[in-house]
Amino acid sequence: MTERTPQVVRSxxxxxxxxxxxVPVELARDIRNGVEEELAGLDAxxxxxxxxxLGDPVFIAAEARAGAGVGAGSAAQVTTGTDASRAATPISDSRGFAVVAALLVALGxxxxxxxxxxxxxxxxxxxxxxxxxxxxxxxxxxxxxxAVPILLTWLFAGGSAGDARNPLVPSAVDTWWATIVILIPTNVVVGIWLLWRTRRRAVNSVRP
Structure with a gap:
């Protein structure tokens, strides 16, 4: 890095x-050098x-540890001056945890x-x-x-006058079923999107 290196790169x-x-010293050095080379000469x-x-540095490091097979015990041996408990990868940073989270969002x-x-x-x-x-x-x-179908129902119901039910206004049951029909595929799409994002970030983190 030089004095002209953008602050975003330094950070x-x-x-x-x-x-x-x-992360094992040689692997950590290779990753660091590769990322630095990737960002060299770019404006902010x-x-x-x-x-x-490239993705979150924590995720890059977690993927590197997983690829190197570094666990709580071995991490302490390859890291100088670092406590073993700090070197261990939290379960929440693992790929399996992310997959379960995305599946629960989709189908939970x-x-x-x-x-x-x-x-x-x-x-x-x-x-x-x-x-x-x-x-x-x-x-x-x-x-x-x-919220959208509920809000639309409320707006249409507010515009109807008298005690006679406006046939254009969905009933509470209609609104409930419409909510389910919309919500389930929506959550499935969100879950798939989360899986795609974490997969894409993992691929980018190991790209030479």
């Missing part, structure tokens, strides 16, 4: 250096876009109505596999999909 490489604790805007594709609400989806969203927020913006998207899409 990203610093986070990567910290995250790579516990281009570097920020490239960093978005079908297996255990509401609660299954809530558990899936909680796991998404615990995982480092997704960025904050992606977590907010996963959290809000389902509730918005539920």
């Amino acid at each position: 990203y490489l610093a986070e990567l250096d910290t995250a790579l604790g516990g 805007a281009t570097a920020a876009a490239r960093i978005e594709r 609400g079908v297996v255990i109505p509401v609660l299954g989806w809530v558990v899936g969203i909680a796991m998404v927020w615990m995982s480092s596999s997704w960025r904050r913006g992606e977590k907010w998207i996963a959290t809000l899409v389902g509730p918005v999909a539920v």
Whole structure:
């Protein structure tokens, strides 16, 4: 790095250096050098876009540990001056945890109505596999999909006069079924999207 290196690159490489604790020294050096070479000579805007594709440093490090077969015990041996408990990879950073979280978002609400989806969203927020913006998207899409038909029903019902039921206004039962029909495929799409995002980030993290 030089004095002309954009701050976004400096910050990203610093986070990567910290995250790579516990990764075998040669592998950590190769990853670090590869990322630095990838970002060399870029302006701030281009570097920020490239960093978005590279992914979260914590996730890159977790993938490196998993690929190297580094566990809690071996991580302490390859990391100088680092406590073994810090070198261990948290289960929430693992690929399996991310897959389970995405599947619960997609189908948890079908297996255990509401609660299954809530558990899936909680796991998404615990995982480092997704960025904050992606977590907010996963959290809000389902509730918005539920709120839209309810809001439309309320608006149409508010515009009807008298005691006679407007045939154009869906009943509460109609609204309930419409919500289910919309919510289930919506959550499935969100779950697939989460899996795609974490898969894409994993591929980018190991790309030479």
